[in-house]
Amino acid sequence: MGYLDNSSIxxxxxxxxxxxxxxxRNDGSFKITQxxxxxxxxxxxxxxxxxxxGSQYSGEAIENMPLLEAFPDENNIMLHKLITLPRGTSKLPxxxxxxxxxxLTIGASTVVNPTTMNFNGSNNMQEPGGYIATIADRRLVTxxxxxxTTAKKYKTMRPFTSTKVSEAVMGSSITLTALNSTSLFGTNxxxxxxxxIEGVDSGARVTIxxxxxxQVVANVATQGETGISLA
Amino acid sequence: xxxxxxxxxxxxxxxxQRVATSTWFNNTNKLTSALMHTSSLxxxxxxxxxxxxxxxxxxxxxxxxxxxxxxxxxxxAGSGSLEYTTGTGGDGFSPSRVIYxxxxxxxxxxxxxxxxxxxxxxxxxxxxxxxxxxxxxxxKPGTLYLKLTANSKTRSYTxxxxxxxxxxxxxNAGRQFNIVSGSTPGVMLGxxxxxxxxxxxxxxGLFYPDSGFIILNPDALDAEHGGSTAATxxxxxxxxxxxxxxxxxxWFYNAIKLGNHFVLDSEEKISSQFYFTRARNSEFNYTTNPxxxxxxxxxxxxxxxxxxxxxxxxxxxxxxxxxxVAVAKISQPVTKDFTKEALIRVKLDY
Numbered sequence: 001m002g003y004l005d006n007s008s009i010x011x012x013x014x015x016x017x018x019x020x021x022x023x024x025r026n027d028g029s030f031k032i033t034q035x036x037x038x039x040x041x042x043x044x045x046x047x048x049x050x051x052x053x054g055s056q057y058s059g060e061a062i063e064n065m066p067l068l069e070a071f072p073d074e075n076n077i078m079l080h081k082l083i084t085l086p087r088g089t090s091k092l093p094x095x096x097x098x099x100x101x102x103x104l105t106i107g108a109s110t111v112v113n114p115t116t117m118n119f120n121g122s123n124n125m126q127e128p129g130g131y132i133a134t135i136a137d138r139r140l141v142t143x144x145x146x147x148x149t150t151a152k153k154y155k156t157m158r159p160f161t162s163t164k165v166s167e168a169v170m171g172s173s174i175t176l177t178a179l180n181s182t183s184l185f186g187t188n189x190x191x192x193x194x195x196x197i198e199g200v201d202s203g204a205r206v207t208i209x210x211x212x213x214x215q216v217v218a219n220v221a222t223q224g225e226t227g228i229s230l231a
Numbered sequence: 232x233x234x235x236x237x238x239x240x241x242x243x244x245x246x247x248q249r250v251a252t253s254t255w256f257n258n259t260n261k262l263t264s265a266l267m268h269t270s271s272l273x274x275x276x277x278x279x280x281x282x283x284x285x286x287x288x289x290x291x292x293x294x295x296x297x298x299x300x301x302x303x304x305x306x307x308a309g310s311g312s313l314e315y316t317t318g319t320g321g322d323g324f325s326p327s328r329v330i331y332x333x334x335x336x337x338x339x340x341x342x343x344x345x346x347x348x349x350x351x352x353x354x355x356x357x358x359x360x361x362x363x364x365x366x367x368x369x370x371k372p373g374t375l376y377l378k379l380t381a382n383s384k385t386r387s388y389t390x391x392x393x394x395x396x397x398x399x400x401x402x403n404a405g406r407q408f409n410i411v412s413g414s415t416p417g418v419m420l421g422x423x424x425x426x427x428x429x430x431x432x433x434x435x436g437l438f439y440p441d442s443g444f445i446i447l448n449p450d451a452l453d454a455e456h457g458g459s460t461a462a463t464x465x466x467x468x469x470x471x472x473x474x475x476x477x478x479x480x481x482w483f484y485n486a487i488k489l490g491n492h493f494v495l496d497s498e499e500k501i502s503s504q505f506y507f508t509r510a511r512n513s514e515f516n517y518t519t520n521p522x523x524x525x526x527x528x529x530x531x532x533x534x535x536x537x538x539x540x541x542x543x544x545x546x547x548x549x550x551x552x553x554x555x556v557a558v559a560k561i562s563q564p565v566t567k568d569f570t571k572e573a574l575i576r577v578k579l580d581y
Contacts, residue, residue, distance in 0.1 A: 019556030203233025
């Protein structure tokens with residue numbers, strides 16, 4: 001007769017950058033009150049339904065995966081959360097937007113309207129709690145705002161410097177305006193970043209590539225021949 | 232926010248543990264003579280304002296490992312070291328007086344007290360000061376085991392924190408224990424504080440684990456080891472004393488090095504919080520992971536429609552505002568489905 005394994009799993013936690021910042025404030029904002037579980041790093045296509053040894057072994061590849069240590073940057077971890085849904089759910093919430101890629105020229109604006117498929121029995125709807133949109137490089141936009149009843153500034157990350165690295169806003173739609181100077185471009189003709197939108201109620205998320213183009217009208221040497229069109 | 236579960240009141244538990252480690256570089260337990268070196272750059276004794284006139288750093292090796300401890304000599308009247316400025320008005324103002332007054336201030340907090348070793352008050356002291364970066368919160372009482380060799384006699388010394396006489400006296404420098412004769416760390420040999428000279432010279436020294444230094448009584452050590460030459464533990468207390476090859480601190484260091492045995496552990500108090508993270512059988516069986524579904528949101532794997540299986544790799548810990556403040560990773564994915572519950576104990580050290 002063997003012994004039953006009644007031990008729990010014990011793991012060491014690390015503070016995130018945000019956690020260190022709040023701990024240093026010493027105003028009670030650090031207090032941990034809730035948790036979520038994630039499955040970052042897991043690729044479910046490794047789940048082999050046709051395993052030669054039977055379905056008990058379908059998860060063999062995933063279960064033997066060695067996992068990486070935790071990252072202290074809260075923007076790069078807990079990307080995929082485990083969620084609770086009724087058994088038998090065959091369609092999971094998916095966040096989509098009116099654009100699959102955002103391409104802007106200098107100073108141009110656009111509005112992103114996210115919706116969620118397969119949520120609360122609806123094919124496509126806006127989540128009542130709204131969406132959290134995070135622009136990875138805040139320097140590339142002059143304006144970044146959430147609109148609608150849930151609109152508010154959510155989080156600005158300024159790790160160790162005064163430079164805004166990323167910024168998040170909440171709202172049912174997101175408006176962003178590209179930067180209107182060419183100082184960040186250098187010799188590049190376009191700058192790239194991403195906009196990540198997460199449904200507050202569903203936890204589903206989508207990442208949309210953002211491309212800001214440096215609009216070259218004409219060279220100084222050719223002004224006399226081609227002229228310059230002013231915006 | 233989706234997927235967040237509040238910890239119940241009993242799910243968060245506080246705990247404090249004392250952790251002891253070796254004090255010396257590279258987690259070395261015992262410093263032997265081969266692991267004790269001085270620096271020729273520092274050991275300049277002919278100038279009263281030099282560092283070596285005040286303290287002598289002892290190094291583990293010639294790498295950049297930093298010093299292990301330092302040795303100093305102090306005299307209440309400034310004897311036994313070169314005076315900063317000779318002549319009338321400068322008498323007695325020397326490194327040895329600076330050292331004595333410095334430690335007197337630390338321990339007694341005033342300028343008039345003198346070091347008393349079980350009632351005996353010598354004019355001078357030797358000091359072993361452990362490099363602050365070598366220990367955590369404090370040195371651990373009951374782990375000191377120092378051998379001194381002088382005049383061809385080797386003696387073992389420890390503190391009396393484990394014996395019945397070892398209740399600490401609390402000073403401005405924290406707990407104070409007696410340095411006694413003994414080869415079992417923390418346990419006094421015999422029943423008197425000074426084996427050789429009895430009550431005549433009090434005890435051998437005083438140990439301040441919270442401040443990281445040891446004050447030794449040269450008169451008691453000299454009585455223990457005998458002799459009156461430079462090869463013994465008898466400091467030269469000549470006023471304005473200086474030597475191009477030696478000084479009183481170095482004499483004492485030589486006895487430590489010849490003793491070939493210096494063990495002293497450090498101690499740290501670690502406060503931990505344990506978070507009992509419970510995933511009930513009906514929870515966390517679906518995921519927002521894009522590889523779980525196709526572009527329409529349909530579950531990719533047919534068998535998972537009736538029996539969804541997820542794999543826990545990460546525990547995210549949030550505050551009331553939804554900020555991710557701490558995170559823990561599991562070494563291997565934990566399988567979760569409607570027939571399984573998971574209990575993950577997350578430890579957060581401060």
